[in-house]
Amino acid sequence: MIGDTLLLRVDAATAIAPTLRHLRLVAADGGKLPPASAGAHVQLSLKAAARTHRNAYSLVSRPGARDAYEIIVRRVEASRGGSAFIHEQLAVGDTVEAAWPGNLFPPVRTARHQLMVAGGIGITPFLSYLAEFGLSGASHALHVCCRPDEREVFAPWLPEGANVDFHWDADGHRLDIPALLAAQQAGTHLYVCGPAAMNDAVIAAARDAGWPDSHVHCEHFGTALSGGEAFRAFLARSGIEVSVGEDESLLEAIERAGVAAPCLCRGGACGVCATPLLEGDAEHRDHFLSPTERESGRLIMPCVSRARSGRLVLDL
């Protein structure tokens, strides 16, 4: 099993809710796909008119599936192009390039109990967790915070017997996070995937309750983090100066200039895009660099981080 890119064909595309589109992707050559693990994602290269968007989506297909990959994509209101492309342009029969699956959010299988908290579309990585736990018999509970009308949307992916509770914004139905955390047995691992505010609240509640960091796991999604004040960056090896707009990331500006930059998660988590910073003052927004690395000022993660002031010079 050696390879890096896959050519996928859209086998089915279904609107499962007004803002959610489900895609079933198969190997374009009719062959088998590499199996993937619970929590894995696939990064698609979406060739829109202006530029190629390379977005990663959690696989909701059962782990190990080799016949098809399934993803559920939410139409982001302030879409930077990727989700709009999938919702408006991608059609059954179209082909899409993809990288082999990766996983930045795997379950910890030494856990005595798996506690999952999802916000809305943040449920997607947990759908594959549930499939694995259903097979392995691992003790688990999933708490989903969503609108009441969204409860049925994900039902097709919930295995029989899965331990799932839905919560929504009404008296008697809200999720009391501190109470939930206080009721857990020792050896529980906590996973959270949702909007940034929810992630932060759950992580803070776990810290307050004395949970060790090693037992708290968060999958960040969304691209809201990458915008900010416009600035300029000089790519020293390419000899190109790019201007980074308010609504785009440094990585996107680099790609727009036609410079190939390695990347994977595009959310500051994986470390693949870490680039030597030759000059300039970076505002680090990633989850990857250590405090020492940030202080040294010699590396930047262009997928989320920006200039604090002035111009950046990158070794790219």
Add this chain to the structure above:
Amino acid sequence: MTLAFKPDETFRGDYTYRNSDAAILRFPFPFPEDRYMYSVNIEPHTRSGPTDVFRRPFDVDEHYIAECRDKAITLERDPSRCQALPHMMLAQWDTLELLMESLAADYPAHFALIKEGDDFGSRWTWINRPLGIEQSFIFGNPDTLPCEPFEYITRQAQGDFAICDQRDNNLFMDAGMVTSQADWSLAFDVGMSFMEWHGPVPLAHQAGVFERALKFLLMLRLGQPMRRLNWTMTINPRLDTSPESYPEWGPDRASLTPDNIGRKLHLRVELQTLWRLPRSNAILFPIRCYLASLDELARVPKWGARLHRVLSTLPPELVDYKGLTRFLPTALDWLAAHDDGRELPIGIEPGIATLTPR
């Protein structure tokens, strides 16, 4: 590719293991330059490389049957050489699938895998012709195999295998089949973190090698295996040089003389590969051991001369760590006769296509 196996050779007792000319020429000689330096000497494990041993995901050679038998003897004497912690079952199946698929694809004359489906619950039939095995089982159901899946398939593969679970930004050696190791113990290391099991290695910690290596490995991608070579020296062609069996092989170091060192002293090279496993997200670490005597290596003029130069300039800490101290001067005297001082090309390939008959 059809291999001519040598089923009767031994790795203990009378030590009848020998390399054919073809096996010598494909040996993974580990020294591209005249000096040896520690580095994270890691490269993609593609289907290419300087000699034939690099060109398939899992190399099978003329020693296959004899090595599998030697592994069975070691396991019979010490079952603790194969261990898998309970949370590693998914990684066990990953390993079985990877090995069966690779061997069947690369050596169709010797191995076959017939699947009724790809998912857990499918019936698979595995045929291993060299070992005379035909086994039907349900993929994902350990009760349908004679032993757990990791032990089942690694008993039928040359070399050692460790599986590292990835969690808490670290790797933990939570499963292993270790019967041909360069003096380390799975029973001691099992469950340890990356820094813990590398604790005894000299020099490299100070150089920050392990921090960089760990960070790199945590990012290892599915479908993009990596490889590196490691080496030491072993007296007699012995696979089982474990701490557990030290009384059986340790004293051999004192048995070397100028007359027997060419035949008895072996360069032991490990072709180590690293694979992200698909279902478990664990990392499989196969450690494949190749042995060649000084006599055999010196039949490749470039290698005889280069080995002399590398061993002459090895830092004393490494001489000690690799256990060479007692016999290194004798080895250097022997090798000096094979080094005429001429400039050697960079690289590890033998530089010749056939060996001069002895």
